[in-house]
Amino acid sequence: MRALMILNPNSTTQSSELLREILPALFAIERLSLFVRFTQHPQHAEEMVSGLTRTDFDLIIVLGGDGTVNEVINGLLGSAETENPHPATLPKLAVIPTGSANVLVRALGFSADPVEAVHVLARLIEKDISRTICLGTWNKRWFGVNAGFGLDADVLAQVDRVREQGFAATPFRYMMVTARAVLRARKNPPKINVSATSRQGEEILLDEVPVLLASNTNPWTFLGPLPVGTNPANSFDEGLSLFGVTDISGFGGLIGVLRLFGVDNQKVLSRISSARIINFDSASTATLSCPTPHRFQADGESEGKLTKVVLRSVPDAVEIYAPRSARPVHERSLREMVRDFIRVF
Structure with a gap:
């Protein structure tokens, strides 16, 4: 399984110490090849994932807050005014919360604590437990x-x-x-x-x-x-x-x-x-x-x-790893x- 991990270094709680606690849980997942990229400016995450399909990566892991998740969603799905891609053609999503509110991932049932969340996420990835969710659009955006x-x-x-x-x-x-x-x-x-x-x-x-x-x-x-x-x-x-x-x-x-x-x-x-x-x-x-x-x-x-x-x-706009609601x-x-x-x- 090829996974792209996107990190937002400006997220409110990220640090090298936190990464040392998070990454081992992901490295322990069998058959997971992890590629890591850092965002450098606003909309950078959107640019990184634009045009990616499941043939490029099976999974995109977002380490950040709701803003970074929003960028990834918009990059993957493109303009909301065009035909929506089928979720099976897109990489699955996973989120590790390191923002200020982390609404999406917490509403999906994860802990707000990123270390607790990554251990739950690792088990979900190992067992391939995911769900498709609705998304909203406003004009051309998601x-x-x-x-x-x-x-x-x-x-x-x-x-x-x-x-x-x-x-x-x-x-x-x-x-x-x-x-x-x-x-x-x-x-x-x-x-x-x-x-x-x-x-x-x-x-x-x-x-x-x-x-x-x-x-x-x-x-x-x-x-x-x-x-x-x-x-x-x-x-x-x-x-x-x-x-x-x-x-x-x-x-x-x-x-x-x-x-x-x-x-x-x-x-x-x-x-x-x-x-x-x-x-x-x-x-x-x-x-x-x-x-x-x-x-x-x-x-x-x-x-x-x-x-x-x-x-x-x-x-059913996108597929995401999530526990029970x-x-x-x-x-x-x-x-x-x-x-x-x-x-x-």
Whole structure:
């Protein structure tokens, strides 16, 4: 088995010490020939894998975060506007989490600890246990976890500025940046027009929604140990889910916005915010538009300011090594959520 391993040296937790713990587990896999390449600049991983097929490599191992995984997916699959390659013709994927959130790999059931994750991954590769998953597209590009206009994109842009100033993107800083972004959004909310169709033929049409997020899995992100989910029925097998808030004014609007970031998943305050919440699952296509340019993000990476995005769900898009699915967020007890919330601080 020929495997290409892509390392992002700028990922937040990579070090030579970590590599000394990770590589032996991979070298111990029988019949595995490992080729290692380092990314040198943004989009380098995408360039490395562009045009590769399973005749070149049986497996691509990504050592990095969601951004590097996103690049590899886009490199392998090419433009989302062309015919999608069959997953059997592409190298299988494997991910060892070394980013800040590592949403995709953790949502697949892996530990956030890269050493624990690589030992599970090694057993999966030895037994050839993999699954195909849905992916999302936005215009010509692909995403694996989430995409959105407005509030979540503004938060990620602010976090990028924090990183540029030399500070780590800790869960606490995410929460502080989020609080400021919510206050700004309540003063001048975005106006997102939404048109979506589900796999079952159901349709939704909404005008001037201030908060809208599309997710490809549940949870859609993590705050340290705390999984953040919005659509309990969502998974890598069910298409895209849309979560939105129609009105963010007043206390009910605030609770609705906080639902986006994992507050009140137990729906203790659902009577206050339920009338403002949009939950639309199994979307096959969705069109999001704004009268003025707003920030857009995909898989946690800012994609600039746009006025229109067409989203699409592509079933069985790529094959990836993964254990059994992790326990859904909505099955977590209130005690577990309070415990993890405290750990964030």
